[in-house]
Structures are given as structure tokens and as C-alpha cells.
Amino acid sequence: MKNFISVSDVSDINALVKKALEYKADPFKDKALGANKRIGLLFLNPSLRTRLSTQVAAQQLGMEAIVFNVDKEGWALEFEEGAIMNGTTVEHVKDAAPVLGKYFDILCIRTFPSLKNREEDYSEMYISQFIKYAGVPVISLESATLHPLQSLTDIITIKEYLLNSPLRAGGKPKIVLTWAPHIKPLPQCVSNSFAEWINAWGEADFVITHPEGYELAEKFTKGATITHDQDEALKDADFVYVKNWSAYNDYGKMHSSDTSWMLTNDKLQQTNNAKVMHCLPVRRNVELSDEILDGPNSLVTQEASNRVWAAQAVISTLLTSPKGGI
Amino acid sequence: MKNFISVSDVSDINALVKKALEYKADPFKDKALGANKRIGLLFLNPSLRTRLSTQVAAQQLGMEAIVFNVDKEGWALEFEEGAIMNGTTVEHVKDAAPVLGKYFDILCIRTFPSLKNREEDYSEMYISQFIKYAGVPVISLESATLHPLQSLTDIITIKEYLLNSPLRAGGKPKIVLTWAPHIKPLPQCVSNSFAEWINAWGEADFVITHPEGYELAEKFTKGATITHDQDEALKDADFVYVKNWSAYNDYGKMHSSDTSWMLTNDKLQQTNNAKVMHCLPVRRNVELSDEILDGPNSLVTQEASNRVWAAQAVISTLLTSPKGGI
Amino acid sequence: MKNFISVSDVSDINALVKKALEYKADPFKDKALGANKRIGLLFLNPSLRTRLSTQVAAQQLGMEAIVFNVDKEGWALEFEEGAIMNGTTVEHVKDAAPVLGKYFDILCIRTFPSLKNREEDYSEMYISQFIKYAGVPVISLESATLHPLQSLTDIITIKEYLLNSPLRAGGKPKIVLTWAPHIKPLPQCVSNSFAEWINAWGEADFVITHPEGYELAEKFTKGATITHDQDEALKDADFVYVKNWSAYNDYGKMHSSDTSWMLTNDKLQQTNNAKVMHCLPVRRNVELSDEILDGPNSLVTQEASNRVWAAQAVISTLLTSPKGGI
Numbered sequence: 001m002k003n004f005i006s007v008s009d010v011s012d013i014n015a016l017v018k019k020a021l022e023y024k025a026d027p028f029k030d031k032a033l034g035a036n037k038r039i040g041l042l043f044l045n046p047s048l049r050t051r052l053s054t055q056v057a058a059q060q061l062g063m064e065a066i067v068f069n070v071d072k073e074g075w076a077l078e079f080e081e082g083a084i085m086n087g088t089t090v091e092h093v094k095d096a097a098p099v100l101g102k103y104f105d106i107l108c109i110r111t112f113p114s115l116k117n118r119e120e121d122y123s124e125m126y127i128s129q130f131i132k133y134a135g136v137p138v139i140s141l142e143s144a145t146l147h148p149l150q151s152l153t154d155i156i157t158i159k160e161y162l163l164n165s166p167l168r169a170g171g172k173p174k175i176v177l178t179w180a181p182h183i184k185p186l187p188q189c190v191s192n193s194f195a196e197w198i199n200a201w202g203e204a205d206f207v208i209t210h211p212e213g214y215e216l217a218e219k220f221t222k223g224a225t226i227t228h229d230q231d232e233a234l235k236d237a238d239f240v241y242v243k244n245w246s247a248y249n250d251y252g253k254m255h256s257s258d259t260s261w262m263l264t265n266d267k268l269q270q271t272n273n274a275k276v277m278h279c280l281p282v283r284r285n286v287e288l289s290d291e292i293l294d295g296p297n298s299l300v301t302q303e304a305s306n307r308v309w310a311a312q313a314v315i316s317t318l319l320t321s322p323k324g325g326i
Numbered sequence: 327m328k329n330f331i332s333v334s335d336v337s338d339i340n341a342l343v344k345k346a347l348e349y350k351a352d353p354f355k356d357k358a359l360g361a362n363k364r365i366g367l368l369f370l371n372p373s374l375r376t377r378l379s380t381q382v383a384a385q386q387l388g389m390e391a392i393v394f395n396v397d398k399e400g401w402a403l404e405f406e407e408g409a410i411m412n413g414t415t416v417e418h419v420k421d422a423a424p425v426l427g428k429y430f431d432i433l434c435i436r437t438f439p440s441l442k443n444r445e446e447d448y449s450e451m452y453i454s455q456f457i458k459y460a461g462v463p464v465i466s467l468e469s470a471t472l473h474p475l476q477s478l479t480d481i482i483t484i485k486e487y488l489l490n491s492p493l494r495a496g497g498k499p500k501i502v503l504t505w506a507p508h509i510k511p512l513p514q515c516v517s518n519s520f521a522e523w524i525n526a527w528g529e530a531d532f533v534i535t536h537p538e539g540y541e542l543a544e545k546f547t548k549g550a551t552i553t554h555d556q557d558e559a560l561k562d563a564d565f566v567y568v569k570n571w572s573a574y575n576d577y578g579k580m581h582s583s584d585t586s587w588m589l590t591n592d593k594l595q596q597t598n599n600a601k602v603m604h605c606l607p608v609r610r611n612v613e614l615s616d617e618i619l620d621g622p623n624s625l626v627t628q629e630a631s632n633r634v635w636a637a638q639a640v641i642s643t644l645l646t647s648p649k650g651g652i
Numbered sequence: 653m654k655n656f657i658s659v660s661d662v663s664d665i666n667a668l669v670k671k672a673l674e675y676k677a678d679p680f681k682d683k684a685l686g687a688n689k690r691i692g693l694l695f696l697n698p699s700l701r702t703r704l705s706t707q708v709a710a711q712q713l714g715m716e717a718i719v720f721n722v723d724k725e726g727w728a729l730e731f732e733e734g735a736i737m738n739g740t741t742v743e744h745v746k747d748a749a750p751v752l753g754k755y756f757d758i759l760c761i762r763t764f765p766s767l768k769n770r771e772e773d774y775s776e777m778y779i780s781q782f783i784k785y786a787g788v789p790v791i792s793l794e795s796a797t798l799h800p801l802q803s804l805t806d807i808i809t810i811k812e813y814l815l816n817s818p819l820r821a822g823g824k825p826k827i828v829l830t831w832a833p834h835i836k837p838l839p840q841c842v843s844n845s846f847a848e849w850i851n852a853w854g855e856a857d858f859v860i861t862h863p864e865g866y867e868l869a870e871k872f873t874k875g876a877t878i879t880h881d882q883d884e885a886l887k888d889a890d891f892v893y894v895k896n897w898s899a900y901n902d903y904g905k906m907h908s909s910d911t912s913w914m915l916t917n918d919k920l921q922q923t924n925n926a927k928v929m930h931c932l933p934v935r936r937n938v939e940l941s942d943e944i945l946d947g948p949n950s951l952v953t954q955e956a957s958n959r960v961w962a963a964q965a966v967i968s969t970l971l972t973s974p975k976g977g978i
Contacts, residue, residue, distance in 0.1 A: 028362050036680050038708065048400045048422065052392060052429050056364065059390050064711050066704060069399060073721060074700045075933065084937040086835050091933035095945065095952065096700065099932070102957035103704050183412050280425070281401065281417035285410040293421065300421065305428035354688050374726045374748065378718060378755050382690065385716050395725060509738050606751070607727065607743035611736040619747065626747065631754035 020309035034063030040104035053307035097133035110141035115252030151197035153310040173238035179210035185246035209233035213255035346639035360389030366430035383637035423459035436467035441578030477523035499564035505536035511572035535559035539581035672961035686715030692756035705959035749785035762793035767904030803849035825890035831862035837898035861885035865907035
């Protein structure tokens, strides 16, 4: 593994999941691995779980973690090649990234999409430019189109649950990704990424359900069953992953605020007593009801706490990859 | 001790003071205690001394301290049960706190009052909700109505002074909490808390003086002598604690900006060569005169530096409490 | 060395450069030196390289580094003696600095000039007040008129280059500081400081070139050749240091935005294949052309990465100075 940007950086998902669960069982077992190494966490956008879980994971590996809020403590970066910088950007990624690569052994970066220009967002220029110029491994803390640490966490959480409570019927679990209402347009990152990872993992019957107009990019969903009928989708589901996203086709728009798509206990009746997941933050009683979040089917706290082990498995793998460039 | 929110969490104030002074004499004696443990410092409001002294204290105990500015690096939290979150709050404390409790062994939180709704502020909903959902010990870095780390520091500072310079007369010291002028309404936290701790400590003759209209909540002041006559209060005082606060009854209002209440050397003449204390930050020549702050009677720097030992004693106690939940 | 504010704090520049290059060869050789010591980094203004390189340097010496954004996480400080603080400032440096001096073994501070009042900026009141009241060694992370960590880095980078590629002709290198265009008025700090250090170092033929009206303060440039003819200045240069600055005489103003002063490969033809330096951040194609920054003559990444070794040499020297007050 040279970087951790998408599922295609990972050669063996199950091995990475196994590594994460081993860290959960023994958090400090590799504390010597990161001695005298440093990880830089660069934020162009806010973060709570991703920031803290990555700091915690790095510390458990004995690394020094340094957080830098580029947006607040630094200044606006330029990413366009050949730009004449007479506007609001103060420093080019071509100058900032190689210097940061000298200060740190691994760089992590969070950068959100604009939701205004699809071509630009989906080109992943920001994170690609960082990788191009940093000279050290780069970990995505969520980019314009993907959130791989979240998706790895999600598979860890599903696998962990199945290890403790195997399906009675045997066979593959049915996993449903369902669109949820929200009050403003959100990125497609978590949904794209979840679809990409579940498809690559290949150990589930995977169904995506959303109102018309919310089709995700086919390159991420290819292989999944897609339906606009939430009831049909939920039938016999073992896991329901709840998430809002804005439109990909009519880019960044909200077509529907159909509150009937919010998951409730009543809807859960149709499932196989499904466990409910969400990446957080969640707007209660808009995206997901109190009754589900506070009820026995919710995995959200366990899921969020597993963020630590996902980050720790990824950092550890980059530290030990012969081609990691470290 | 399960949490550290008010004096009622402490079974033996003098034992805690003694512990703090032992750390002052030997800061790193318990550096092994916090190995592989983490403390999270969450700020919903600005802080200088509280933030830095708590970080320093944690590091001296060998813990990793991670600071998170919820207000600036994160997003607005919701604290109301059952809220339909279609407004400005992005995440509920019921979802955030348990996750933070998985990342950290101890959580610290600072949250100021609105000064608009007394009932709400005095319900201490924010910090109570955190304690309810965090699942790990919580330390108040100042809440809506109290500032216990400051008050513990104040008693440490008084005790330290008396150990080095016992009162000639013997008996209890006379401690006066006096209101001071300010240019805008401040919380009652420091004053409430000082009153609560000095009363619980019980080793002082305690007088509170303020202009009419600035009565503090009786549940904190009960047991103290209260007077509107500052001169009478200052007479023979051994310690004068200076602080502005806004009205409790006509909640959050400033009734008086009577500059004659500012402590001066002239007023100090009436005291028993009293030592002067203030929690800082202080507006010079508004709350307190240069002549006092720069003169021989001021304890403010020593007091502020003692914040480290107060925090260290509290963290250490939580780390070793059998019921601390750690 | 008691503080690190200007070149006059340094008794032997070459010894400090040597120490820095030794750390570059073996970053962790003095990791025991800073054990149980703490360095506080206070920012009144934004920073990227200075902040991160100083954190990295401190960690490599085994110190705990704590960053505090005074401007964002704290509140406005007052620096005027005798101020009646009934305005926007909340705490006086006379109260904040001694407390910080109790929490930390070394304090670092960054504070920019206003560019409005020359007398005030050039009095360096902010950093002088900090030194006066802190009671521990103070390191400038850039002040109103100087940037000594940058200038030490610049000499380290020049020396390092010359060690690997000695001048064919022997003798002293010709070093040119050239003004560059910008879109807004910048401080004179980096240019003042570079001039001061190169003059004090004494191992170069030093030429400064700028358009009329951009004369720097003589106390820093005294000893250098000054010309308004950039072509003449660049002739046979071995190093070209590129930087924009606003006027010193007509204080803080931009007199010219003459884009012909931007360094290009064409202009480099006149030099002795000169190496090009810049402190970063640089506005590409305004201050410096892509062709130079991306070409073989640029030292900017190496220069910026050397910031770590400059900071490490300075911190290490302060930690071991018998009069360092630590």
C-alpha cells in the first residue's frame, strides 16, 4: 500500500479488517513501530471523529501526531497548475506539499467537494495534487468523492458483528444502503465509498435504495441492486446503512426532502432484525429517529469507536510497506 | 471521585490540596500513572490558563492530551432531548459523547452560560448531558455556573501562603470576596464556585461584598456573611478575592458600573495587609489597579501557576479512583 | 544565548549553522535533552512552516510542544503600560506572560507588524514586553521587523550548498537580495532579517536591489551594496534571494507593482547559474515564475525543510545555555 485514498489501494480487505480487530484487542502492541515518526493531519474542512480517531491511532503506534487546520491556522492553497496567483490563494500545493513531506513520514488530508462543479470535484484534483507533490504516503481523511477510512470502519463493524452473531441462515448478509432526508445538500463521499468498498469486498448481497434523481455515480455502484422502493429494499435486510446525499446527475442539488424516507422502528419490522449504521454526525429525527438511534438495533457508537482501529491498521500498514516510501 | 464538576464531588478538600502541593514539589513523580491513557479537552468557549494548565498537568502524569475546539474545529452540538434537528445544530450530545468516551479515558469540557435564560444555565444541562452519555469521568473546565478547578486552585494558593506565613493571631483567616467593576456582564461561575468551596472548606471567616442587586444564588453563598459595605468587609481581611459578576436575580444584567468598587492600595490599608487574588484574565485599571497587580500584595501569578497542580491532583485522583470507571 | 530575537543574540553564527547540520545528519541524537521540558508556541498571526518546523524540532529534542493560537483560541492582549482596559483587549501581557513562563521552559511567539505605525512596529514592543515579563527564554517566530529563524535557515542552506558544491573561483559568494512584485503590502521582516544576518555573517559579497522607494532601514542593510538596477545586481550572482516588501520610508505603502521585477530564467542568464531562494509562501507567477520554482536552480523546498534544523539548533542552545534561565 502506497497511499490510502480508495479501495483500490488495498490488496486484501479482509486482511486489513483482521489487523484492525487485532489492534482493538491489543491497542498498544505495536507502540514501537512509530517511534521517532510523525504523522501530519491537514484539515481544509471540519472534523471530529476522523481527526480524533486518527490522532489516537497514531499515538497508539507511538507516532507523534500534529494537527494543522489549513483553513483556519494557515491560508488558502492553490491547486491549479500554471495559476497566476494574484487572487485569494497564497500558496501553491506544489510548494506546500513537498515541504510538508519533509516534515512528516505520513500526511493525512481532508478536503470536501464544492458541490458546484462535478467535473472538478470528481477529478479529485486536491488530493491527487497532494499525492503528486508530497513524496510520502498520503491518507485521505475524506476527499471530494470518497471517505475510505469510514468505509473500512463500516466493514470492520459488520464483520465484527457477524463474528459474534453469525447469520442463522448462513450465506451472505443482505446490506442495504438507504438514502435519508436532510435539510441541506451533502457530498456523495460516504455513499460512494461505502458502495465501492462493499462491492470490492464481495461478501454481501448489496442493495441501494433512494428516491428518483439520487442515482450515484455508476463507477462506484456497479454490481449493486438499485431500487427506488425502500420497502422492497429493506425486506430481510441484515444491515441498513443510512445516509443522505445530494444528486450526482443534477449535481449537488436536493430533489426531495421526502420525510417518509426516514428510518423508523416500523420500517425495521420488514428487515431481518437489521442492525442500523450511520457514519455520524446524524441529525436526529430528520435523518434517523431517536427510537432507532437509542434502540437495540443501532450500531452507530460501536461503528464510530471502530474508526480508531481502521486508522491504526492503515497507518501501521503504510509504516511497514516496503514500497511505502517511508 | 467519579467526576469533577463541583465541590460535592470531593470527599476531602484538604487531602486534594495536599496532593496538589506534593505535585508542585515533584511534578513528574507520577509520570507512569497515565501511560497509554488519554485525556480529551473539549472547548465550546475560549480558554488560556485552563487549557494550558490542564495540558501541562496531563503531560506530567504521562498522559496524551488532545485538544478539540468544538466551536471552531467541529460544529454546533444539540443538547435537548427529543430535538428535531432541522436547524443549526449538527450533532447531538447523545451521539458525540459516547464516541468521545470510547476515544478518551477522561473527558474535560468547557461551556459558558448564555446569561439569557437563568433556569437553563443553572440546570447545567450541557455538562450534565455530557456526564450522562460519556461513560468516562468528566472534568469541568468551567461550566455555566461553576469553575471548580479555579476554586481548588484558590484554596491551594491560600493554604500554601498560610503554610509559609502563618497568621500571627492564629485562628481562621478572614477571606473577602469582593465584586469589582467591569465593562460587560460576566458569568457568576467563579464567584459561585469560590463561595461554594470556601464554605465547604470551613477554615475561614468568609465575607462577600457587592453593590445592591448583585446577590449571588443562595445555594452557593449560604453560610457566608454578606454586606453591601465594601469598607466594612475589607476591615482586617487576610485575603481579598476580586471578581466581577453580573446579576443573578435580574439575570445577566449589569446594575452598576460603580468604579469606586475597584480595589486600590488605599482600600488595602483597612485590611490586615491582605493578599489579593484574581482568577485572570483581569482588565487592569477597571477591575483591579496597576498598583495592586504590580505590588507586593498580589498573588495572581502564583495563583495562576497553581492551576497546574490543581488539575494534576484532580486527574491523578480520577485515574486512581476504584470507581472512576477507567 | 538568552533569547533568540535577532542576530545579536548569537555569538557565533557558524557554530550555530554547524550544530543545525549535525541535527540534519542525526535528528534524534539529543532526544534526552528536552525530557520533561515544555515549549509553548504562541501565535498572534497565521503560520505553516514556522509552526510545524518548530514543533518537529522540539519533539526531536524530546520536548512537549504545545501550540496556542492566541488570536483564535484566546483573546486580544494589551501591551501598553498603564492602559485603562475598558476597550477590546481582555488581558495584559504583564499578567499573561509571567503565567505562561511558569507553564513552559521556553516560549515562542509570532506577532506581525500593523504596517500602519512605523515607530510602533519598529519599537518591537510586543516581543519586548513578552521577554520583559515571561521570565524564560523567548524565541521569535517572526516579529514586527525580523524573522531570525528564517535567516538562520537561509545561511544554513547557503552553507550546505557551498559545502557540497564549492565555488570554482574560490572567494566569497555573491548573494543578491532582490525585491519582487506582489499584490499587497507585506512586512519588511524577512528582508530586514536576511540583510542583518548576511551582514553579520560577513562571508558574502552582499547586494540588495529594489525599485526606488523601497529602501530598507539602514540599521539592517548597512554594509551591503544597494542598487536600483536589478540587471547589474544579478550579474555573476551565486545566490538570488527573492522577496517582496512594502516601503519603509513611506511606511507600509506599495509604490510599484512593476511586474518586470519578477525573476525569470531569462534574467538568471546574467548570474553565475545562481541558486534561487524564497522563504515561502510564494505567489507563483507574481513573485516568482513557475519556470524558476520548478527548475533546477530553485532551493526553496530544501530551504523550507531546513527550517527544522535551524529551530532545533536554537532550542538546543537555549536548553543548554548556562544563563538560559531554564
